[in-house]
Amino acid sequence: MLPSVRPGPRSLAEHERARQVTPGGVNSPARAFAKVGGGPPVVLREGRGSRVWDVDGYSYVDYLAGYGPLILGHAHPRVVEAVSRAAAQGPLLGTSSPGETELAERLQAAVPSMQLIRLLTTGTEAVMTALRLARGHTGRSRVVKFDGAYHGHSDPVLVRAGSGAASVGVPDSAGVTPATAAEVTSLPHNDLGAVKGFFDRCGDEVAAVLVEPVAGNMGLVDPEPGFLEGLRHLTAASGAVLIFDEVITGFRFHFGAVQDLLGVRPDLTCLGKIIGGGLPLAAVGGRREIMSGLAPEGRTYQAGTHAGNPLGVAAGLATLAALETAGVYEGLEEVASALAAGLTESAAAAGIPVTINRRGSMFTLFFGDGRVRDLDSAEAGDHRRFARFFRLLLDRGVLLAPSPYECWFVSTAHGWEDVEQTLASAEAAFARLAERGDE
Numbered sequence: 001m002l003p004s005v006r007p008g009p010r011s012l013a014e015h016e017r018a019r020q021v022t023p024g025g026v027n028s029p030a031r032a033f034a035k036v037g038g039g040p041p042v043v044l045r046e047g048r049g050s051r052v053w054d055v056d057g058y059s060y061v062d063y064l065a066g067y068g069p070l071i072l073g074h075a076h077p078r079v080v081e082a083v084s085r086a087a088a089q090g091p092l093l094g095t096s097s098p099g100e101t102e103l104a105e106r107l108q109a110a111v112p113s114m115q116l117i118r119l120l121t122t123g124t125e126a127v128m129t130a131l132r133l134a135r136g137h138t139g140r141s142r143v144v145k146f147d148g149a150y151h152g153h154s155d156p157v158l159v160r161a162g163s164g165a166a167s168v169g170v171p172d173s174a175g176v177t178p179a180t181a182a183e184v185t186s187l188p189h190n191d192l193g194a195v196k197g198f199f200d201r202c203g204d205e206v207a208a209v210l211v212e213p214v215a216g217n218m219g220l221v222d223p224e225p226g227f228l229e230g231l232r233h234l235t236a237a238s239g240a241v242l243i244f245d246e247v248i249t250g251f252r253f254h255f256g257a258v259q260d261l262l263g264v265r266p267d268l269t270c271l272g273k274i275i276g277g278g279l280p281l282a283a284v285g286g287r288r289e290i291m292s293g294l295a296p297e298g299r300t301y302q303a304g305t306h307a308g309n310p311l312g313v314a315a316g317l318a319t320l321a322a323l324e325t326a327g328v329y330e331g332l333e334e335v336a337s338a339l340a341a342g343l344t345e346s347a348a349a350a351g352i353p354v355t356i357n358r359r360g361s362m363f364t365l366f367f368g369d370g371r372v373r374d375l376d377s378a379e380a381g382d383h384r385r386f387a388r389f390f391r392l393l394l395d396r397g398v399l400l401a402p403s404p405y406e407c408w409f410v411s412t413a414h415g416w417e418d419v420e421q422t423l424a425s426a427e428a429a430f431a432r433l434a435e436r437g438d439e
């Protein structure tokens with residue numbers, strides 16, 4: 001690994017301090033630098049617009065963007081103002097408040113498949129609730145998911161199938177019981193044939209098929225033509241519930257969910273990230289007859305002290321209002337496409353093979369020249385090279401998510417100055433990678 005200048009001494013000291021009280025010194029494993037060569041991560045102090053500052057005072061153009069929620073950038077004035085006002089009015093009221101209904105109405109109008117909506121706190125909860133609802137609705141227990149997808153950290157979605165489509169699921173995490181794993185089958189993403197084969201054998205036992213319609217957790221992977229349509233057809237025919245996990249994709253590409261761009265409507269949709277404007281807020285919604293299975297109307301239980309909390313609702317409403325402004329998504333597209341084009345060009349000039357999968361303001365730069373369409377092809381990338389690229393950019397003031405399986409998120413705060421700095425840093429980084437060969 002190339003020696004890197006950052007993290008600086010204060011980050012190192014802060015991380016050491018955190019390690020004394022927190023496993024690994026981080027409150028979410030994604031924040032560790034394990035996938036980029038290990039060692040302590042930078043510790044951030046502040047974010048404004050397109051930039052973040054670490055505790056040593058180094059600044060970075062930020063494409064991590066809180067792992068996706070910050071589509072308006074850090075500390076957007078409208079969001080800050082709305083949250084401050086809500087905090088002054090009492091950050092938690094304990095019963096229903098009009099803002100919750102207003103947010104649900106706005107989501108319902110923007111995502112027509114969400115006929116009824118329940119607000120929750122995290123994407124993990126949204127998926128957990130959608131699966132419970134699907135099981136309650138169908139009276140079945142099996143769940144189908146796809147390799148390389150991330151759906152939060154509830155037990156059933158931490159399971160990946162062993163070899164063979166019908167094999168019993170094997171947990172990826174200690175603490176997930178074999179009984180839970182046995183109810184989950186993880187199939188290759190974008191492989192409709194594998195799903196058909198599985199449904200031929202046990203379609204009438206499937207409660208739900210859970211999919212990221214545009215995958216964002218094996219890097220960005222678009223659905224292949226017919227994949228989502230095929231899932232829609234198979235689930236409808238067998239009586240299973242089709243769940244789209246749009247925690248990342250909701251409001252990322254247009255004012256609504258990606259399902260309406262792709263033309264496939266699921267039974268249930270999970271939203272999170274952007275709809276909370278950087279605060280913890282999520283939603284599950286879908287067909288009325290399934291959603292009315294939720295307590296207190298129905299018999300499927302879900303609850304939460306902070307569900308639909310006023311601060312998250314205020315941040316979400318302010319974010320949606322800003323996103324509705326004309327030209328916002330066109331501006332995001334312009335900046336992201338310039339970035340992707342510049343990265344492609346400078347990688348080619350340095351003779352470094354890369355593949356960029358991009359949709360709107362979200363993309364992944366894979367180190368390799370093969371097409372990336374599933375977890376296997378994402379895994380075939382040169383992750384050592386990604387780790388070195390990550391460090392080279394970090395030293396040059398550009399922050400990416402510390403993993404080859406994540407995306408770059410462009411926000412409305414990213415401007416041409418950021419693009420210039422990023423592309424100049426990337427050009428230098430690619431040249432350095434080319435110089436140093438594979439060492």
Ligand SMILES: Cc1ncc(COP(=O)(O)O)c(C=O)c1O
Pocket residue numbers: 067121122123124125127150151152153212216217245246247248272273
């Ligand atoms: C597609 C997807 N679903 C669910 C989640 C879980 O959301 P949360 O981290 O808010 O629990 C994530 C988180 O990254 C995600 O990317």
